[in-house]
Amino acid sequence: MVLLHTLTPHIGAPSTFQRFFLSFQAQKxxxxxxxxxxxxxxxxxxxxxxxxxxxxxxxxxxxNGVFPVAICICEGESKDSWSWFIDNLYRHIGMEDNRxxxxxxxxxxxxxxxxxxxxxRSSNRFSNKSTKQxxxxxxxxxxxxxxxxxxxxxxxxxxxxxxxxxxxxVKSDYVTNNITESFNVWVDKFRGLPALSMMEGIRRKMxxxxxxxxxxxxxxxxxxxxxxxxxxxxxxxxARFVTVLCASDKExxxxxxxxxxxxxxETQSCDCGLWELSGLPCKHAMAxxxxxxxxxxxxxxxxxxxxxxxxxxxHVIHPIPDQxxxxxxxxxxxxxxxxxxxxxxxxxxxxxxxxxPRKMKRSVGVKCRGCGEWGHNVRTCKxxxxxxxxxxxxxxxxxxxxxxxxxxxxTSIRKKLVEVGSSSGTTKKRRLEVQxxxxxxxxxxxxxxxxxxxxxxxxxxxxxHVPAAFTWTQSASQPLSQNAPLHFSSxxxxxxxxxxxxxxxxGLDIDWTGLF
Numbered sequence: 135m136v137l138l139h140t141l142t143p144h145i146g147a148p149s150t151f152q153r154f155f156l157s158f159q160a161q162k163x164x165x166x167x168x169x170x171x172x173x174x175x176x177x178x179x180x181x182x183x184x185x186x187x188x189x190x191x192x193x194x195x196x197x198n199g200v201f202p203v204a205i206c207i208c209e210g211e212s213k214d215s216w217s218w219f220i221d222n223l224y225r226h227i228g229m230e231d232n233r234x235x236x237x238x239x240x241x242x243x244x245x246x247x248x249x250x251x252x253x254x255r256s257s258n259r260f261s262n263k264s265t266k267q268x269x270x271x272x273x274x275x276x277x278x279x280x281x282x283x284x285x286x287x288x289x290x291x292x293x294x295x296x297x298x299x300x301x302x303x304v305k306s307d308y309v310t311n312n313i314t315e316s317f318n319v320w321v322d323k324f325r326g327l328p329a330l331s332m333m334e335g336i337r338r339k340m341x342x343x344x345x346x347x348x349x350x351x352x353x354x355x356x357x358x359x360x361x362x363x364x365x366x367x368x369x370x371x372x373a374r375f376v377t378v379l380c381a382s383d384k385e386x387x388x389x390x391x392x393x394x395x396x397x398x399x400e401t402q403s404c405d406c407g408l409w410e411l412s413g414l415p416c417k418h419a420m421a422x423x424x425x426x427x428x429x430x431x432x433x434x435x436x437x438x439x440x441x442x443x444x445x446x447x448x449h450v451i452h453p454i455p456d457q458x459x460x461x462x463x464x465x466x467x468x469x470x471x472x473x474x475x476x477x478x479x480x481x482x483x484x485x486x487x488x489x490x491p492r493k494m495k496r497s498v499g500v501k502c503r504g505c506g507e508w509g510h511n512v513r514t515c516k517x518x519x520x521x522x523x524x525x526x527x528x529x530x531x532x533x534x535x536x537x538x539x540x541x542x543x544x545t546s547i548r549k550k551l552v553e554v555g556s557s558s559g560t561t562k563k564r565r566l567e568v569q570x571x572x573x574x575x576x577x578x579x580x581x582x583x584x585x586x587x588x589x590x591x592x593x594x595x596x597x598x599h600v601p602a603a604f605t606w607t608q609s610a611s612q613p614l615s616q617n618a619p620l621h622f623s624s625x626x627x628x629x630x631x632x633x634x635x636x637x638x639x640x641g642l643d644i645d646w647t648g649l650f
Contacts, residue, residue, distance in 0.1 A: 165203050174314045369420045
């Protein structure tokens with residue numbers, strides 16, 4: 135079923151897109167013949183160029199998997215849009231399906247009124263959790279603590295939110311709307327596309343999903359799906375801690391702690407109410423079934439069997455040819471919806487409610503040294519106030535390096551150009567960077583035949599440092615270069631504090647007086 139709803143301002147004017155409803159025949163038959171009469175409804179915002187909301191109706195298959203029934207693109211969540219969607223959903227499915235339907239919702243704008251108006255003989259569930267045994271105790275505690283809160287919550291009928299008051303024929307104990315949230319995540323990558331491309335992407339993904347699940351189900355050896363089998367195994371483990379008292383072949387009395395429950399295998403009921411509600415034997419019933427050596431699969435409701443699963447996916451969403459091969463149909467021009475740009479940068483993420491947890495940033499390979507947890511470092515750690523041993527102490531910055539007081543303080547570097555004469559008679563200018571001594575040194579008793587560091591700017595590498603004036607000697611065959619070693623004569627002596635005597639380097643006359 136495909137429906138397009140447009141707005142026409144006046145006769146002869148082009149139409150504007152408003153709503154689009156889509157549900158394939160395979161989805162309709164799969165829901166009617168294989169799924170429970172349970173539908174979750176919700177909406178999610180589109181992320182494309184034009185604003186809008188994607189409404190969805192989601193069912194649950196026999197393996198507790200998500201099964202989309204219908205989707206709708208509309209201008210937003212309102213009474214009119216929800217009424218239009220629920221009305222078309224009832225015309226497509228509800229008129230042929232005579233089962234009493236149960237809807238799960240988050241009480242969005244207008245959805246409850248739309249269900250009551252367009253889908254008769256239906257019930258609603260809200261997101262809550264409770265059990266029959268503890269309901270009266272907890273509600274009594276609430277009345278004792280706050281009577282106003284008790285009166286407020288009791289204004290809502292119990293069959294909307296109390297687990298023990300839910301319809302037993304649905305065979306579903308779902309008390310949250312997570313199935314629709316899962317579908318919203320499932321189609322998230324299509325929500326930023328244009329309307330036609332988004333619908334085509336969802337159709338192809340559903341077509342592949344139905345084929346894959348059908349092929350997987352045909353290879354199952356058990357008569358119940360894997361997730362249902364896992365639930366039975368978990369309840370069988372819980373049944374080890376209860377005591378079974380036999381009254382007859384059909385009736386049993388089961389003791390759990392200080393409470394007693396009556397289990398009837400013929401009517402498939404238990405006083406806890408979970409068996410009739412979910413369609414699976416509870417832990418009290420599993421204790422009885424294990425004691426009587428019966429097969430637990432024989433006490434599972436037909437909605438939760440392999441046959442029901444096959445009936446859900448034994449239908450085909452037929453492929454559609456390329457858009458260029460579609461037949462040409464005469465129709466009026468449909469314009470995109472009016473776009474109302476809001477100030478600021480467009481936002482793609484939805485606004486979270488105050489009670490919702492904030493979205494955590496994913497961090498790979500980051501582990502805090504303070505608390506040992508993953509996902510943050512020591513600088514952003516909120517769990518360990520004192521911090522790790524190497525972290526901040528007494529208000530000091532952990533990233534600030536401690537200066538090394540053992541090293542002398544830096545001194546300024548004096549630069550001066552000197553003229554160096556060569557044997558060929560040419561004059562070359564060379565820049566020498568000389569770093570003076572940090573402290574006065576007495577060279578009177580030192581042997582000056584050893585090399586002393588000098589800093590040259592030719593290649594920014596240290597070669598030798600020249601102290602005060604002394605006599606230099608070098609072989610005449612050895613040329614002067616930036617890497618050539620300089621040697622002091624063995625008989626040269628240093629005059630402490632004297633800076634007037636010039637020296638010779640490799641036979642070249644250089645006045646060192648101005649450099650020191």
